[in-house]
Amino acid sequence: MLSTPFPFMLLLSIESSCDETAASVVRDGRDILSSIVASQISIHADYGGVVPEIASRKHLEAISLVIEEALRTAGVSLPAIEGIAVTRGPGLAGALLVGISTAKALAYGLNIPVAGVNHIESHILAVKLERDVAFPFIALAVSGGHTHLYEVHGIGRYRTIGQTLDDAAGEAFDKVAKLLGLPYPGGALIDRLAADGDPRAVKLPRPLMHDDTCNFSFSGLKTAVLNYVKKNPSVAEGAALHNICASFQSAVCDVLVSKTRAAVLRSGIRRVVVAGGVACNSGVRREMAAFADKEGAELFIPSPSLCSDNAAMLAVPGDYYLSGRAVAGFDLDALPVWPLDAISSPEGP
Amino acid sequence: MTRIIVSKSVQETISAGKRLGALLGAGDFLALTGELGAGKTQFAKGIAEGLGVDPATPITSPTYTLLNIYPGRVPFYHFDLYRLQGSEDLLDLGFEEYFHGDGVCLVEWAERLEETLPEDHLLITMSHDGDDCRTLSFTPSGSRGEELAGLLMSDHK
Numbered sequence: 001m002l003s004t005p006f007p008f009m010l011l012l013s014i015e016s017s018c019d020e021t022a023a024s025v026v027r028d029g030r031d032i033l034s035s036i037v038a039s040q041i042s043i044h045a046d047y048g049g050v051v052p053e054i055a056s057r058k059h060l061e062a063i064s065l066v067i068e069e070a071l072r073t074a075g076v077s078l079p080a081i082e083g084i085a086v087t088r089g090p091g092l093a094g095a096l097l098v099g100i101s102t103a104k105a106l107a108y109g110l111n112i113p114v115a116g117v118n119h120i121e122s123h124i125l126a127v128k129l130e131r132d133v134a135f136p137f138i139a140l141a142v143s144g145g146h147t148h149l150y151e152v153h154g155i156g157r158y159r160t161i162g163q164t165l166d167d168a169a170g171e172a173f174d175k176v177a178k179l180l181g182l183p184y185p186g187g188a189l190i191d192r193l194a195a196d197g198d199p200r201a202v203k204l205p206r207p208l209m210h211d212d213t214c215n216f217s218f219s220g221l222k223t224a225v226l227n228y229v230k231k232n233p234s235v236a237e238g239a240a241l242h243n244i245c246a247s248f249q250s251a252v253c254d255v256l257v258s259k260t261r262a263a264v265l266r267s268g269i270r271r272v273v274v275a276g277g278v279a280c281n282s283g284v285r286r287e288m289a290a291f292a293d294k295e296g297a298e299l300f301i302p303s304p305s306l307c308s309d310n311a312a313m314l315a316v317p318g319d320y321y322l323s324g325r326a327v328a329g330f331d332l333d334a335l336p337v338w339p340l341d342a343i344s345s346p347e348g349p
Numbered sequence: 350m351t352r353i354i355v356s357k358s359v360q361e362t363i364s365a366g367k368r369l370g371a372l373l374g375a376g377d378f379l380a381l382t383g384e385l386g387a388g389k390t391q392f393a394k395g396i397a398e399g400l401g402v403d404p405a406t407p408i409t410s411p412t413y414t415l416l417n418i419y420p421g422r423v424p425f426y427h428f429d430l431y432r433l434q435g436s437e438d439l440l441d442l443g444f445e446e447y448f449h450g451d452g453v454c455l456v457e458w459a460e461r462l463e464e465t466l467p468e469d470h471l472l473i474t475m476s477h478d479g480d481d482c483r484t485l486s487f488t489p490s491g492s493r494g495e496e497l498a499g500l501l502m503s504d505h506k
Binding site for chain 1: 385386390391407408409410412413414415416417418441442443477479480
């Protein structure tokens, strides 16, 4: 019983950093008892079945229902909760404050500790809810808002080694979908259409692929697709549509893999975690697996439900911080700008 | 009166932004419009540079984050309303609190501001003329908008 690295704890976690309002109950930083994401469910008929996105006020409308649903699904009563983890940043101040205020009010009322965690940190540690991944590892965090490479030496010990200089990969997927006349957000649709296309049909650039950094750039790739569409208006139909989707996806995957490979070779760290919404993309999963196989690296990608925004992922850093290292006071505030390198850790990176 | 700058490269777009950025101060408001791929985020990079934001800081697209904040001579608030439905979302987000504040606001997809667009502003419309060519149109509104457009063009010669 004493051998566990985490104390036994029933943790409620709350996420409201941008679009999603989410809550989760996790036991011992490991067992997900519930993970509720507002946009993915219709919370009771009395809510009308639709939970609007984006705005802070919408988080405020959804948060109590999402927490109640998380507790109900977990079969846990509120007084049984022993600690709370909440996203402190990065994100929109107003949205973050909805989660933080709720977390502090609950913690005060229940007389339990609360920890503020980083949204990106939670994404790259989410895989530990499913697999035992030893430190250190290279993490590629790739989503609509982020495309970053990190060295992860432990919980709270991160070093940024590369990032996008313009658009995030997930954003490029959604915007290219829009240029092709697909409904927004169309990233997942590109993935499906690409399955029946020829990735070599359209020659597209691989920006920054051969420079000597671990940085990314996807804006020029988006513009290359725009120029191609303007010159070939019929591209939005039939086989041509499948081909442009496959060619674009292949360009993104090439860049992501190439920079991840550079990070592995440079650091000598041979464990790789891919996290964030774009880690659901089948091309990314396939190409990353092929790369890991070839380089003899270990690859870890969480299940899709832990890749997109969720609250369960907060439990990994939350449990660790609540075990005595970093319990927050009731003055806990939002950090809209919060790079991972700025997280303080007793040991340092 | 609308003033035009034609840019033949990403570098020229950034450089136009940099010249404008150098003229800006607290409370200034830039409304930016143009289709996908028009170069709005590149222009924003130039503004940041002109505002003295650390050149090592990547100026990334705020499409998903909605708002990116950078420290400069004055704070630089870089908004992107692409994902918003209308001004009701904007009110819910509380973005107006930034509009007359301590920094410079640059809003991409500013047409979605509707009635929340501050009266005094400089509207920049970017269009994609094929390959690397872009046209930047500057349309001022209010006295400060006029002043900025005038300074930018006298600087441009």
